[in-house]
Amino acid sequence: MSIDKATPEDWERLRRDFPAVAPYVDKYDMEPPVDSMVNSPKHYTAGDVECIDGIEASMTPEAFRGYCKGACMKYLWRYERKAKPLEDLHKAQWYLNKLISKVEV
DSSP states (O other): OOGGGOOHHHHHHHHHHOGGGHHHHHHHHTSOOHHHHHSSOGGGEETTEEHHHHHHHTSOHHHHHHHHHHHHHHHHHHGGGSSOHHHHHHHHHHHHHHHHHHHHO
C-alpha cells in the first residue's frame, strides 16, 4: 500500500503495532496526501473541465507536448528549494507521464 492512500485506521494500526515509528507516522499523518495535490487537485477543475484538458484543447499536439516538457522541467528545477520537495517530484512525474502518453500515441 502507498503511504498516500493510508487511511486513519492504517495510521493508528501502525502506531499501535510499531511504537518506534510513531514520530515518523505523525509527521506524514499531519500532511495532506501527495496524491491529493498531484492527481486532479480540486482547485484545477472548473465545472466539468479540468485545467489540463482545457490547456490541451487550446494547443496543437506539438505545443502540448512542449507544455508538458516545460512543466516537468519546472518542477525538477525547483524541487530542492521547496517546502515539500517530494510533492514537486510527483508533479514532475505526472507531467512526464502525460508527455509519455502523448508521444506513445
